[in-house]
Amino acid sequence: MKRGVLIVLSGPSGVGKGTVRKALFEEPDIDFQYSISMTTRQPRTGEVDGEDYFFVTREQFEDAIKHNEVLEYAQYVGNYYGTPKAYIEKTLAAGKDVLLEIDVQGALQVKEKMPEGAYIFLTPPNLRSLKTRLIGRGTENLDVINRRVQTAASEIRMMKNYDYAVVNDEVAAAVDRIKDIIKIERLRVERVLPEYISMIEEFEKL
Ligand SMILES: Nc1ncnc2c1ncn2[C@@H]1O[C@H](COP(=O)(O)OP(=O)(O)OP(=O)(O)O)[C@@H](O)[C@H]1O
Numbered sequence: 001m002k003r004g005v006l007i008v009l010s011g012p013s014g015v016g017k018g019t020v021r022k023a024l025f026e027e028p029d030i031d032f033q034y035s036i037s038m039t040t041r042q043p044r045t046g047e048v049d050g051e052d053y054f055f056v057t058r059e060q061f062e063d064a065i066k067h068n069e070v071l072e073y074a075q076y077v078g079n080y081y082g083t084p085k086a087y088i089e090k091t092l093a094a095g096k097d098v099l100l101e102i103d104v105q106g107a108l109q110v111k112e113k114m115p116e117g118a119y120i121f122l123t124p125p126n127l128r129s130l131k132t133r134l135i136g137r138g139t140e141n142l143d144v145i146n147r148r149v150q151t152a153a154s155e156i157r158m159m160k161n162y163d164y165a166v167v168n169d170e171v172a173a174a175v176d177r178i179k180d181i182i183k184i185e186r187l188r189v190e191r192v193l194p195e196y197i198s199m200i201e202e203f204e205k206l
């Protein structure tokens with residue numbers, strides 16, 4: 001069976017990854033599975049365990065690392081974040097497409113292990129908008145916002161390691177750009193080749 005497509009959506013905090021991902025998943029022609037991350041961060045008001053994240057203790061997270069249960073993980077502004085490995089492997093092997101929404105450290109770890117994925121860096125229209133957006137979201141205090149914005153400076157330098165950069169100026173426009181990338185990804189030789197090989201094998205049996 002042809003493996004699913006892996007899309008990794010990444011970029012600095014506040015750029016709009018979650019907003020764009022939710023809008024993308026509302027598109028009628030998008031049938032991606034979302035990989036729910038683990039984190040030791042406290043849930044924000046309205047966040048649901050098992051939907052937004054698996055909220056765990058530091059001990060549980062470190063146990064998952066020890067037992068090799070995470071595909072990647074990062075310490076980001078004082079908390080652990082990581083991608084459960086079993087779900088990704090099972091879903092891609094079943095031919096379903098998966099989207100990860102993770103930070104830059106994590107995305108680059110996944111790229112080392114799974115270079116066949118499509119790595120998208122979401123960029124802000126300008127750097128000031130990161131802070132404005134985080135303040136507007138109202139989920140972190142100013143100290144945490146400043147630490148996130150400081151981290152963004154080094155993250156943006158990593159953009160060159162990605163396959164695509166998408167500007168999130170308008171959410172709908174960013175979604176359209178990502179949909180175009182998904183179309184291109186589906187046409188990549190390594191994705192269509194297995195289908196042609198099985199066609200040839202069938203043909204040779206005639
Ligand atoms: N294109 C946009 N124009 C203006 N505001 C936006 C845009 N995209 C997202 N936002 C707003 O910016 C804020 C941050 O967005 P969001 O939470 O999606 O970012 P994020 O990259 O997922 O952040 P984090 O990495 O911290 O989880 C939200 O208040 C959201 O409504």
Ligand SMILES: Nc1nc2c(ncn2[C@@H]2O[C@H](COP(=O)(O)O)[C@@H](O)[C@H]2O)c(=O)[nH]1
Nearest residue numbers: 013037038073074081082083101102103106
């Ligand atoms: N390396 C990973 N980063 C992740 C994962 N899940 C989310 N994130 C990123 O962490 C920061 C902070 O998230 P927040 O929810 O506290 O705002 C942000 O950049 C997320 O994309 C993960 O599994 N691995």
